[in-house]
Amino acid sequence: xxxxxxxxxxxxxxxxxxxxxxxxxxxxxxxxxxxxxxxxxxxxxxxxxxxxxxxxxxxxxxxxxxxxxxxxxxxxxxxxxxxxxxxxxxxxxxxxxxxxxxxxxxxxxxxxxxxxxxxxxxxxxxxxxxxxxxxxxxxxxxxxxxxxxxxxxxxxxxxxxxxxxxxxxxxxxxxxxxxxxxxxxxxxxxxxxxxxxxxxxxxxxxxxxxxxxxxxxxxxxxxxxxxxxxxxxxxxxxxxxxxxxxxxxxxxxxxxxxxxxxxxxxxxxxxxxxxxxxxxxxxxxxxxxx
Amino acid sequence: xxxxxxxxxxxxxxxxxxxxxxxxxxxxxxxxxxxxxxxxxxxxxxxxxxxxxxxxxxxxxxxxxxxxxxxxxxxxxxxxxxxxxxxxxxxxxxxxxxxxxxxxxxxxxxxxxxxxxxxxxxxxxxxxxxxxxxxxxxxxxxxxxxxxxxxxxxxxxxxxxxxxxxxxxxxxxxxxxxxxxxxxxxxxxxxxxxxxxxxxxxxxxxxxxxxxxxxxxxxxxxxxxxxxxxxxxxxxxxxxxxxxxxxxxxxxxxxxxxxxxxxxxxxxxxxxxxxxxxxxxxxxxxxxxxxxxxxxxxxxxxxxxxxxxxxxxxxxxxxxxxxxxxxxxxxxxxxxxxxxxxxxxxxxxxx
Numbered sequence: 001x002x003x004x005x006x007x008x009x010x011x012x013x014x015x016x017x018x019x020x021x022x023x024x025x026x027x028x029x030x031x032x033x034x035x036x037x038x039x040x041x042x043x044x045x046x047x048x049x050x051x052x053x054x055x056x057x058x059x060x061x062x063x064x065x066x067x068x069x070x071x072x073x074x075x076x077x078x079x080x081x082x083x084x085x086x087x088x089x090x091x092x093x094x095x096x097x098x099x100x101x102x103x104x105x106x107x108x109x110x111x112x113x114x115x116x117x118x119x120x121x122x123x124x125x126x127x128x129x130x131x132x133x134x135x136x137x138x139x140x141x142x143x144x145x146x147x148x149x150x151x152x153x154x155x156x157x158x159x160x161x162x163x164x165x166x167x168x169x170x171x172x173x174x175x176x177x178x179x180x181x182x183x184x185x186x187x188x189x190x191x192x193x194x195x196x197x198x199x200x201x202x203x204x205x206x207x208x209x210x211x212x213x214x215x216x217x218x219x220x221x222x223x224x225x226x227x228x229x230x231x232x233x234x235x236x237x238x239x240x241x242x243x244x245x246x247x248x249x250x251x252x253x254x255x256x257x258x259x260x261x262x263x264x265x266x267x268x269x270x271x272x273x274x275x276x277x278x279x280x281x282x283x284x285x286x287x288x289x290x
Numbered sequence: 291x292x293x294x295x296x297x298x299x300x301x302x303x304x305x306x307x308x309x310x311x312x313x314x315x316x317x318x319x320x321x322x323x324x325x326x327x328x329x330x331x332x333x334x335x336x337x338x339x340x341x342x343x344x345x346x347x348x349x350x351x352x353x354x355x356x357x358x359x360x361x362x363x364x365x366x367x368x369x370x371x372x373x374x375x376x377x378x379x380x381x382x383x384x385x386x387x388x389x390x391x392x393x394x395x396x397x398x399x400x401x402x403x404x405x406x407x408x409x410x411x412x413x414x415x416x417x418x419x420x421x422x423x424x425x426x427x428x429x430x431x432x433x434x435x436x437x438x439x440x441x442x443x444x445x446x447x448x449x450x451x452x453x454x455x456x457x458x459x460x461x462x463x464x465x466x467x468x469x470x471x472x473x474x475x476x477x478x479x480x481x482x483x484x485x486x487x488x489x490x491x492x493x494x495x496x497x498x499x500x501x502x503x504x505x506x507x508x509x510x511x512x513x514x515x516x517x518x519x520x521x522x523x524x525x526x527x528x529x530x531x532x533x534x535x536x537x538x539x540x541x542x543x544x545x546x547x548x549x550x551x552x553x554x555x556x557x558x559x560x561x562x563x564x565x566x567x568x569x570x571x572x573x574x575x576x577x578x579x580x581x582x583x584x585x586x587x588x589x590x591x592x593x594x595x596x597x598x599x600x601x602x603x604x605x606x607x608x609x610x611x612x613x614x615x616x617x618x619x620x621x622x623x624x625x626x627x628x629x630x631x632x633x634x635x636x637x638x639x640x641x
Contacts, residue, residue: 027418033418033421035545081597081601084601084604085600085601085604087604088604088605089364090358090364090548090552090556091552091600091604091605091606093364093548093552094548094549094552094553094596094600095597095600095601097545097548097549098549098593098594098596098597098600099593099597101589101590101592101593102590102593102594102597104589105587105589105590105593106590108586109586109587109590215541215542218541219425219429219541222422222425223422223426225422226419226422226423230418230419256436256437259433259436259437260433260434260436260437261433262429262430262432262433263429263430263431263432263433263434263437264433266426266429266430267426267430269423269426270411270423270426270430273415273419273423274411274414277414277415277419278419279419
């Protein structure tokens, strides 16, 4: 029991962290609530399925093609759809929901509603302290940690990363300092969608694919980013760990737990923001003070 | 002159002076009358069903607008009010045998209480935090609904409750007048002092507070009023489809209501109503029957229509049309037709 909670909790936390960091990044930089974020994650998983199982490409090649395609699709939809309406907050929300619905319906039309599975990248399992762990789960965890470190390094140590953080802090001043704000925002969107696509590639072999698979992670990452504090990357990671473990503890410990897992995770989120309205590591944005 | 004749001329004068001067109001009147006499032309049960559900969802979308469009507290979990009222009405009807005329108001009161339950803790939150926090409430309740199937019947929902009325046409004449009356009440609320305060809270809460407005009370009032109207819609829906299921609490419904409202244009009340009355029959009925669109692609076309309209009319369809056809008089702030030179009331030059 305990070992199951740890293994599954770590995997869910990792996936949520990867999704939440991307979501938080584009929110922090461009103040865009991208409700299509997990739809891109689903699109990547389905692309891998179709390339590997239907077209018959090599699994590694199909993963790379899928990640690149989804990143390009995401960036294009940002440039031509989201960026055009972003002055109007409510309209931006609806445009991202519409993109998510279009992706969902296109997948439903292309693949049907029945669950699909993708072969594992590496098969077999390992015994760690007497606990059986699938190699794919270990790979997922390893890639997640690596990517989170890489994202952190990119944001802290590279010139583009500093520019992105500067825009997140103060858009107008960043613009005055000669940072090309629109281009940096597009780069952020590409990174954000890219992380979502990689998360999709990582879970495709572990979860079953259905056209509705985007809704649950979307709710969870919204809870994660609020719990951790909007716009804060470390908050997103810690929020993901808290909610990922909470969810799996409910599934394994409580009766009819799989029904209640979302309820418990969301209740934790509510309690935290009622005590601390800006989340655990929240940044108070300039325009939201007062 | 006899009394009825005097009332008649007065009504005619009111129509000429207040309704026919603006094309938008004329359109509203014509659509209202057409909807009311529609069963004279066709009594096809399916069309009536689509229109009844559209009317119920129109009340629901307008109630979202009352809360989110006016006070700016974006509610991502508006399905909570709908679902709470639907489940309350269904449980009361099934277990206590209360008739719809009793269960619908009680369901609406339950939704008002739900509004307080959401509104009080959310007073400390604003903006995106508020939106994401409100998202949680219906989903938490949905988990509870699934977890206690002996009361809520889990995934199947509560079915077999009393219908709204004996016949489809009678139900039509409950739903459509309900939409017209409740829509008018909501529009009047937003047109009153309370509505002005809601606007003020959205534009600048600190300034509103500095002007001596108890913003806390008005924000809670918005939650309760919105819950009341959404609750009436939820109760009507449960009795019309004779069931209350998990779909009344799902994320999709919460998103759907925002899509309808934003498509029509927020902070108007009539925008969301028009949004539902255009989009719902279009996707459920018009596209399938007249454009031979297969029913499984209707969601896809729905999303494309919403996307295209919002890309070009960023404030929503009805707001865009209103801004094209109407001008506000700079002196007396009354609406005028865009092609007038002088204000219809104070004769100030319109720019």
